[in-house]
Amino acid sequence: MEKWQSLFDGFGFNLLIFFGTIIAAVPLGLVITFCTMSRFKPLSYLSKLFVWIIRGTPLMLQLFVFLYGPGLLLGIPMKSRLTAAFIAFIINYAAYFSEIYRGGIESISKGQYEAGQVLGLTKRQVFSKIVLFQVIKRIVPPMGNEIITLVKDTSLVRIIGVAEIIMSAERFSKQGFIWPLFSTGLFFLAMCGLLTLLFNYIEKKLNYYHT
Amino acid sequence: MAILEVKNICKSFGDTEVLNGVNFSMEKSEIIAVIGSSGSGKTTLLRCINFLETATEGEIWVDGECIFDAKDKRKITAEEMRKRQLNFGLVFQSFNLFPQYSVLENVTLAPKLMAKERPDYKTHKKEIFAEIEENAKELLDRVGLSDKLGSYPCELSGGQQQRVSIARALALNPKILFFDEPTSALDPEITNEILKVIKDLAKKQITMIIVTHEIEFARSVADRIIFMNEGVVLEDGTPDEVINNPKNERTKAFLSKML
Secondary structure (H helix, E strand, O other): OHHHHHHHHHHHHHHHHHHHHHHHHHHHHHHHHHHHOOOOHHHHHHHHHHHHHHHHOOHHHHHHHHHHHHHHHHOOOOOOHHHHHHHHHHHHHHHHHHHHHHHHHHOOOHHHHHHHHHOOOOHHHHHHHHHHHHHHHHHHHHHHHHHHHHHHHHHHHHHHOOOOHHHHHHHHHHOOOOHHHHHHHHHHHHHHHHHHHHHHHHHHHHHHOOO | OOOEEEEEEEEEEOOEEEEEEEEEEEOOOOEEEEEOOOOOOHHHHHHHHOOOOOOOEEEEEEOOEEEEEOOOOOOOOHHHHHHHHOOEEEEOOOOOOOOOOOHHHHHHHHHHHHHOOOOOHHHHHHHHHHHHHHHHHHHHHHOOOOOOOOOOHHHOOHHHHHHHHHHHHHOOOOOEEEEEOOOOOOOHHHHHHHHHHHHHHHHOOOOEEEEOOOHHHHHHHOOEEEEEEOOEEEEEEOHHHHHHOOOOHHHHHHHHHHO
């Protein structure tokens, strides 16, 4: 019983990272998208460089960078491992989300913008009243995919010593109990199952029209 | 006074010159059909007048007011731009309805957003919206879609979608309504459905410029026909002058293929 309790406690960290990343990376990704799509070239190049670096290096390595980097480079040691984990996850996932958003925005036909313009809508109104909803409908499937990946990626934080579920279970395997380690799969399966149901529901809700 | 004056409009994309100095003017309640082969610049002309492209040279005047001058490089405010834009309404070849909105919402979206700027918006929102919806329903009734108010564009035929987009353009009361090949994306059978709607608008004295490939339709509905070729107006006259007695060999050759 005490072993299950320890698994639940560990999974609490996974959920914490998961929800924290979703809450911060979803809007941050949009900011990055706007930078990437900006007509101000230096900003756009900088943003593309950033996305390339983040997507081109392992998240595991980024965890180390955000844990040790501040101390080594800036002389301000990272006090909390959890904070380093949050920063790495938020930045990493925001970069991936930004590319999904960009694909969604670019897939909307020019005609939709033009129709809005000739009807006298401002650029902002065209985006918020016409384009945004269509983008959301298009990005739900790839976002679902990415978010399910995030659930499982949260276990990477053990590499910098955050006691998430797999790290908790490993302690028991050293004592000769292997089943807690395998049981961790159930937690991930349950969480991904719930998310799959949620995303199916959203997709269905948005399916009242097709293009 | 002319409601619209187009003076020496030129447009090039890179090295390709599409419009080489287009000139014409029109009176209120007049209906002009613009004909010409593909690549003659008809659609580009329409897009330049409607601010979807920026002409490289020339001026556009509406009701004696200059709303576009290629020489004037000053930045105009978004608000001013929108005011100029709203002189015109445009019906696209590919409809461009908003798929997530119902038929009625497609027509009311822009007027409702516009109403936000009225000083009495906050106090009379309900009445203003009711009025906008009433007007939209009337327009949709006029194009024969009063039984489709709650439908979504994807549930409609091409002809029905195009009729919604006509109602949507009319909802803002433009001074001039433009049609960019409104029947080119439709079956020949459905084409008549749209042409009937346009003829009905003609009876209501709506000022229109229609880019079309339907010569017979142009002849029957237009007061004037403009024939464009290689980016210039080659003929400009009554249907009888342009279609029955064209002055240019190029016009004759075009018409012999079309009729």
